Amino acid sequence: MSATGVALEHGHDHDHAHGAHGHHELSFVKKYVFSTDHKMIGMQFLFTTLLMMMVGGALALGVRWQVAFPWTSMPLFGPLFAESGGQISPEFYTMLFTMHATVMIFLVIIPVLAGAFGNFLIPLMIGADDMAFPVLNMLSYWFMIPAIACFGLSFYFGGAAAGWTAYPLLADIRAAAPSSGSAQTFWLLGVTFVGVSSMMGSVNYMTTIINMRAPGMTLFRMPLTIWAMLITAILQAFALPVLTAAGFMQVFDRLDFGGPLEGIHTVFFIPAGLVVNNADPTVGGGQPLLWQHLFWFYSHPAVYIMLLPAMGMVSDMLACMCRKPVFGYKPMVFSMSAIAGLGFIVWGHHMFISGMNPALGMTFMLSTIMIALPSAVKVFNWIGTIWGGRLQFNTVTLYCAAFISMFIVGGLSGIFMAAVPVDIYFHDTYMIVAHFHYVVFGTTLFGVFAGIQFWYPKMFGRKMNETLGKWHFFLSFIGFNGAFFPMHMLGIAGFPRRYADPYIHPYLEHLMPLNQFITVSAIIMGFGQFLLLYNFGTSWFLGEKAGRNPWGANGLEWSAPSPPGHGNFDVPPVCYRGPYEYSNPNNPDQDFWMQTDPPKSKKKPEGDAGHGH
Amino acid sequence: MRKFWCGFFIFWPIAAVVYSAVSPQFNWWFPGPSVTELGQRIDNLFYLILIIVTAVFIGTQVALGYVLWRASHSKAERAWFTHGSHNLEVIWSVVPSVILLFLALYQMDVWALFRVQSFFPKEALNAPVAEVTARQFEWRIRYPGLDEHGVPKKLHLKPQPDDLYTVNDLHVPIGRPVMINLRSDDVQHSFFLPHLRIKQDAVPGQIIPIWFKPERQGNFDLACAELCGWGHYKMRAQLIVEREVEFQAYLQKLRADQNYDGHATPSAVAKKDE
Numbered sequence: 073m074s075a076t077g078v079a080l081e082h083g084h085d086h087d088h089a090h091g092a093h094g095h096h097e098l099s100f101v102k103k104y105v106f107s108t109d110h111k112m113i114g115m116q117f118l119f120t121t122l123l124m125m126m127v128g129g130a131l132a133l134g135v136r137w138q139v140a141f142p143w144t145s146m147p148l149f150g151p152l153f154a155e156s157g158g159q160i161s162p163e164f165y166t167m168l169f170t171m172h173a174t175v176m177i178f179l180v181i182i183p184v185l186a187g188a189f190g191n192f193l194i195p196l197m198i199g200a201d202d203m204a205f206p207v208l209n210m211l212s213y214w215f216m217i218p219a220i221a222c223f224g225l226s227f228y229f230g231g232a233a234a235g236w237t238a239y240p241l242l243a244d245i246r247a248a249a250p251s252s253g254s255a256q257t258f259w260l261l262g263v264t265f266v267g268v269s270s271m272m273g274s275v276n277y278m279t280t281i282i283n284m285r286a287p288g289m290t291l292f293r294m295p296l297t298i299w300a301m302l303i304t305a306i307l308q309a310f311a312l313p314v315l316t317a318a319g320f321m322q323v324f325d326r327l328d329f330g331g332p333l334e335g336i337h338t339v340f341f342i343p344a345g346l347v348v349n350n351a352d353p354t355v356g357g358g359q360p361l362l363w364q365h366l367f368w369f370y371s372h373p374a375v376y377i378m379l380l381p382a383m384g385m386v387s388d389m390l391a392c393m394c395r396k397p398v399f400g401y402k403p404m405v406f407s408m409s410a411i412a413g414l415g416f417i418v419w420g421h422h423m424f425i426s427g428m429n430p431a432l433g434m435t436f437m438l439s440t441i442m443i444a445l446p447s448a449v450k451v452f453n454w455i456g457t458i459w460g461g462r463l464q465f466n467t468v469t470l471y472c473a474a475f476i477s478m479f480i481v482g483g484l485s486g487i488f489m490a491a492v493p494v495d496i497y498f499h500d501t502y503m504i505v506a507h508f509h510y511v512v513f514g515t516t517l518f519g520v521f522a523g524i525q526f527w528y529p530k531m532f533g534r535k536m537n538e539t540l541g542k543w544h545f546f547l548s549f550i551g552f553n554g555a556f557f558p559m560h561m562l563g564i565a566g567f568p569r570r571y572a573d574p575y576i577h578p579y580l581e582h583l584m585p586l587n588q589f590i591t592v593s594a595i596i597m598g599f600g601q602f603l604l605l606y607n608f609g610t611s612w613f614l615g616e617k618a619g620r621n622p623w624g625a626n627g628l629e630w631s632a633p634s635p636p637g638h639g640n641f642d643v644p645p646v647c648y649r650g651p652y653e654y655s656n657p658n659n660p661d662q663d664f665w666m667q668t669d670p671p672k673s674k675k676k677p678e679g680d681a682g683h684g685h
Numbered sequence: 686m687r688k689f690w691c692g693f694f695i696f697w698p699i700a701a702v703v704y705s706a707v708s709p710q711f712n713w714w715f716p717g718p719s720v721t722e723l724g725q726r727i728d729n730l731f732y733l734i735l736i737i738v739t740a741v742f743i744g745t746q747v748a749l750g751y752v753l754w755r756a757s758h759s760k761a762e763r764a765w766f767t768h769g770s771h772n773l774e775v776i777w778s779v780v781p782s783v784i785l786l787f788l789a790l791y792q793m794d795v796w797a798l799f800r801v802q803s804f805f806p807k808e809a810l811n812a813p814v815a816e817v818t819a820r821q822f823e824w825r826i827r828y829p830g831l832d833e834h835g836v837p838k839k840l841h842l843k844p845q846p847d848d849l850y851t852v853n854d855l856h857v858p859i860g861r862p863v864m865i866n867l868r869s870d871d872v873q874h875s876f877f878l879p880h881l882r883i884k885q886d887a888v889p890g891q892i893i894p895i896w897f898k899p900e901r902q903g904n905f906d907l908a909c910a911e912l913c914g915w916g917h918y919k920m921r922a923q924l925i926v927e928r929e930v931e932f933q934a935y936l937q938k939l940r941a942d943q944n945y946d947g948h949a950t951p952s953a954v955a956k957k958d959e
Contacts, residue, residue, distance in 0.1 A: 162915040162919075166914070166915050234912065235912045239911075240872075240873075242872040242873065242914060248871065249914045249915060343889050347871065359890070394764060395763070395764040396764040396767075400768070400769035400770075401769065403778075427888040430796065430797070430801050433796060434797075437792060437796075441786075442782070444781070445778065448781045449781075452777045455745065455748050455749055455752055456769065458752040459752040459755070460755070460765030462756060462759045463753065463756035463759070464757070465686060470690065473694055476749055477698070480742060481742070484741060487785075487788070488731065488738075490789075491734060491789070492792055493730050493795040493796045494727060494734060496727060496882060496883065496885075497731075497884065500884070500910040553697060557701055557704065561705075561708045562713070564708075564715055565714060566877075568908060568909075569910075571917065572917070574918060578906060579880070582712055583713070654764060655766045657766055
């Protein structure tokens, strides 16, 4: 079926907000629950991830409370664990940071980018009526539910507490920790379900982007968001199977049914002769470092899965807000590809001091440091995009500018840990915590906040409130930097990660006040997120009504109604030019030139207009 | 409002730089100068990266603030229509790659000295001082037994009957390279000596040698840096760097304590009462 077939049939059905697919009205369940419409699936992902973000944030506040005020009863959340007097026990603390990372990575960052924005934007931006495989798409959302259920069961059994990296043998041997029983098995199954969901999305995105572009939408006329989604999908497709396989290997190592069935008891990661917590000595011949290699072979590319789509989205938003083409479109595409390519050969930098061959440390250092190059090129191009633009400080602009500013910090702090000798000292300290929060929160999540504000009118037909948006930005930014910038100093002071009570170590005693400052900032940031939820919820009914193209943007999605009906486009879109023809002097009427606007003159202005030349 | 937000994006990098600059005064910095020369070289590499990174940070943040200010105060009817500049792309690809390549290559020899066995000092490599075995949640230390002259024997991989044992208390002599064999009894741990800038994971099933040459006497913290269970935080131990004679005396006392069979000689009792 052609991408535009449905839209052609119903071309007369102009501003009918939904149900343009006039054959029959879909039942409530088909329309809102088991929907195969990419927009509804995208919004389901968005709601789920926003909810999970609050859960993950609450877990983080538990962690922060313990580090700042160890062994005191926690206000507000304390009654939830009243049996310990509202106090966070060390077992509970290890569970808190493990589940915080798990929820934030697997249930927030990855699904909000690929799941929510990927689903919502890909067909709209390339001019397709839906994804290539709508049912697969629906399943990719519904596989998130067993994943959440498995993580929930993990909580029920005490919560996985071996870190989100689940390093054997702590995660592999039941006797190793109170949480290493069923909680860890369910955690592994949860990660597997997330993996299945991601893989379904990935296959779908690749097929859709490659096969279903509207006429005229050549690869180098695709918005950078779509490039980022394509590259991300490829990363997922090649990296994820390794994690899934490794996860099953760990499950097989662990499975113990008891009774005559005994269990599987492979020993992929278990060496022989270990006496863990006075249990029987292990029998084996496995290698714990194998897990680290397999895990990071997925999880390092996953870092870029958590970053690239946000980079693409910010490029699009920034161009629109500055009324100016993206500076260096092709270099942006090539640097994203370079980041993705190099992303496959840097996993060992998580393992510099793990005991692997030291010669590998040198090669991984070289590749890791070189990945800073495409990142730097991207930063320069974003600054170049703003350079000479005409800018208004709305919420989207603020988040995009903060995105660049925070990415500079996160990128530069990465150099310290990419350098092996310096990493000897910084490994597993708060320097690492500061670094990846600057990348994953300061960069990705700020990009997501901008994206929510920017594409909200397309999702719901109304704009979000600007004043609330700016307050949310202000609180998030102040809280974020207050929380994470001082963590660099903690890292330099040698403050290790994952300590329930660091202050029993004499060299860390004096760092408690700094940690209390960090926790107060984190609380400000955490509660600031309610503003986002409030704004998100109320703007649905109270927001200023938005037309098709409230921002004066160029993309194909802005030629569809807001919100687009089933089948997306009322007029089959044809793409005539690149996505960033803002302020083009050949178009004197307005300072944007939509990709769908037919060319005015016969002088062939629709060419790629010298992208990157 | 434009002025406020432009100021906002200029103010925060200034605040960050000022904060970083005053941090050493508030002791939010390294826990003292490194006790080993190799650690000082690691610190120097850190400061080299810090200088480069600070320059890039200030440069890019100022550029960002400037373009934001210019763009938000633009009086032009239209933005500057450009798709980029090939020359600029080449410049800002080549210059960083040269700097980054230099940074990477410049790190290599310190890493080799720390970790590659053929670079280890020969005298340390041939005579490990002790074996440190991490387990939940303590550090078990095994010294080789002493011969009839009170000189430590060779440390065997397998425990010997006359080996000397202690927990969470690692003594090493000052001024000569010492090597430790690191192992783990159960899960992964990490041997972290912040004052010496040393960290190495203890991996079950492996024996990993670590060497260092302490140059300052004193008590230093030994902590675990790899999550090893609920008691990860409390794997607190100390490294005591002392003069060679004190170290030998310590080993002899350890032997005496270990051989003590409950039938104290009068002189030993008298000594204890002192």
